[in-house]
Amino acid sequence: MTDGVTPPAKSARQLERERVRRGQAIRSSSVATASTIVFLVLVGVLVTSSPGWPRVRETFFDPEWFTRALPDVLQGFWINVKIFLIAEPIILVVGLLVALARGLRAPVFFPLRVLAVVYTDVFRGVPTLLVIMLVGFGLPALQLTGVPSDEITLGVVALVLAYGAYVAEVFRAGIDTVHPSQIAAARSLGLSHGQAMRHVVLPQAVRRVIPPLLNDFVSLQKDTALVSTIGVIEALRQAQIYAASKFNYTPYLVAALLFIVLTIPMARFTDYLSARAARRRGPGGA
Amino acid sequence: MTLLRIEGVWKNYRHQSVLRGIDLDVAPHEVVCLIGASGSGKSTLLRCVNLLETIDDGAIHLDGDEITDVRADVDEVRKRIGMVFQSYNLFPHMTVLDNITLAPRKVHGTPRDRAEEQARELLARFGLADKAGEYPDRLSGGQQQRVAVIRAIATQPRLLLLDEVTSALDPILVTEVLSIIRELKDAGMTMILATHEMSFARDISDTVCFLDGGVLLERGSPEQIFSDPEHPRTREFLQRVLDAGRL
Numbered sequence: 001m002t003d004g005v006t007p008p009a010k011s012a013r014q015l016e017r018e019r020v021r022r023g024q025a026i027r028s029s030s031v032a033t034a035s036t037i038v039f040l041v042l043v044g045v046l047v048t049s050s051p052g053w054p055r056v057r058e059t060f061f062d063p064e065w066f067t068r069a070l071p072d073v074l075q076g077f078w079i080n081v082k083i084f085l086i087a088e089p090i091i092l093v094v095g096l097l098v099a100l101a102r103g104l105r106a107p108v109f110f111p112l113r114v115l116a117v118v119y120t121d122v123f124r125g126v127p128t129l130l131v132i133m134l135v136g137f138g139l140p141a142l143q144l145t146g147v148p149s150d151e152i153t154l155g156v157v158a159l160v161l162a163y164g165a166y167v168a169e170v171f172r173a174g175i176d177t178v179h180p181s182q183i184a185a186a187r188s189l190g191l192s193h194g195q196a197m198r199h200v201v202l203p204q205a206v207r208r209v210i211p212p213l214l215n216d217f218v219s220l221q222k223d224t225a226l227v228s229t230i231g232v233i234e235a236l237r238q239a240q241i242y243a244a245s246k247f248n249y250t251p252y253l254v255a256a257l258l259f260i261v262l263t264i265p266m267a268r269f270t271d272y273l274s275a276r277a278a279r280r281r282g283p284g285g286a
Numbered sequence: 287m288t289l290l291r292i293e294g295v296w297k298n299y300r301h302q303s304v305l306r307g308i309d310l311d312v313a314p315h316e317v318v319c320l321i322g323a324s325g326s327g328k329s330t331l332l333r334c335v336n337l338l339e340t341i342d343d344g345a346i347h348l349d350g351d352e353i354t355d356v357r358a359d360v361d362e363v364r365k366r367i368g369m370v371f372q373s374y375n376l377f378p379h380m381t382v383l384d385n386i387t388l389a390p391r392k393v394h395g396t397p398r399d400r401a402e403e404q405a406r407e408l409l410a411r412f413g414l415a416d417k418a419g420e421y422p423d424r425l426s427g428g429q430q431q432r433v434a435v436i437r438a439i440a441t442q443p444r445l446l447l448l449d450e451v452t453s454a455l456d457p458i459l460v461t462e463v464l465s466i467i468r469e470l471k472d473a474g475m476t477m478i479l480a481t482h483e484m485s486f487a488r489d490i491s492d493t494v495c496f497l498d499g500g501v502l503l504e505r506g507s508p509e510q511i512f513s514d515p516e517h518p519r520t521r522e523f524l525q526r527v528l529d530a531g532r533l
Binding site for chain 1: 336338361362364365367368369371373375376377378379388389392393394437438441
């Protein structure tokens with residue numbers, strides 16, 4: 001930046017300014033540390049001094065049950081991860097296709113457009129748990145050939161249906177944020193509507209919706225636990241099995257911790273991407 | 287001979303007519319400047335020529351074809367017309383080179399290496415050779431607008447429309463954009479410019495048109511319009527521009 005020019009030595013005024021700022025920084029970090037410690041101690045005291053604490057500690061925080069349940073719950077959790085990993089890419093594709101279908105203007109595609117609107121309206125309105133139960137118990141009951149009967153597949157189908165609607169709306173919002181002047185520029189160059197969409201609008205839209213999409217996926221990771229209701233033995237179900245037979249709820253804590261371990265990196269990654277996007281836009285930047 | 291013929295064009299928004307029966311012929315290699323106050327219909331007229339707006343009456347012909355025919359292929363028409371916008375409208379997710387080569391590659395089917403070679407030639411010709419790999423937000427406004435001009439002419443259009451291309455620029459940057467337009471005129475490009483740069487309009491135009499309230503009130507050579515306008519509204523407009531120190 002300075003192109004080889006040595007910056008002049010700092011004036012006494014600037015040195016004094018920097019000394020004061022350093023002092024302020026040290027003071028604020030020590031205040032933060034102290035208040036955190038006080039807060040944690042207060043919460044700890046409040047919880048452990050409650051009358052039911054000994055019971056709660058026994059049923060929820062039993063180290064022995066923790067280690068005994070961990071392998072089974074972990075094995076169940078692997079199914080959650082699998083469901084998530086299979087469902088996520090399918091959801092992305094479904095969401096994008098539905099969002100694009102809503103933008104089709106040719107009269108031939110009218111039924112497709114209506115279908116997309118109805119789909120998003122219905123599946124955003126119905127609670128995910130209900131979708132899972134309807135798909136999990138309803139689809140096999142039809143006894144159609146070709147309809148899968150295994151619970152994991154049905155669970156994935158249900159999650160795709162529920163989350164596809166959300167993701168479609170996220171994509172649509174992203175497409176709408178691309179300024180009409182971009183489309184005008186693309187069309188003025190002779191690009192067709194489809195080409196303008198593919199080369200100009202979508203690449204910009206997708207970049208903008210990555211943080212909200214990841215947010216939806218954090219939520220999807222947790223909601224994989226809902227498929228336990230249709231008989232998939234995943235982490236939550238494993239914990240339930242333990243809890244029901246041994247009257248100890250520590251396995252629930254195990255399951256909860258596993259979900260946190262999975263979602264926190266994703267949440268941090270989302271924050272990082274949002275922050276980076278904000279930095280890129282910059283103060284008054286493009 | 288006529289390249290573009292605009293015949294009795296009307297454009298209405300809701301209950302307001304922004305173009306009220308515009309007639310204008312543009313010959314090959316002619317440079318036409320549209321002047322007039324904001325809201326007089328200059329930009330709308332350009333957008334109608336490029337079919338970004340549908341007209342409400344009249345007709346527009348390009349090379350003898352009626353492009354406003356409802357059965358005309360809009361994409362095919364736009365291949366023959368280039369347009370540059372006030373706010374550049376470069377594609378922010380593409381490099382300068384990709385911005386320029388998008389239409390040649392995707393619309394005209396030029397192979398990538400040939401399209402890029404042509405783009406680099408144009409960039410070099412207009413002093414932007416070192417910017418090929420940059421993203422638009424790393425360029426100054428003047429550089430962005432010059433890239434937008436190059437993007438518009440990369441497909442070798444028959445006609446170039448420039449919509450207040452210097453309005454978003456500071457005076458220093460204006461000159462670099464105007465010099466590229468002057469070069470295009472020397473190269474024989476047919477152009478219609480909507481502009482507030484009166485001295486530039488006087489300097490570069492073959493024909494100046496004064497629009498007022500959606501009506502083409504007066505047209506003539508730049509000498510005639512700027513030194514001896516016939517219509518009192520034209521005189522009034524030029525006097526106001528003069529008072530504002532823009533002439």
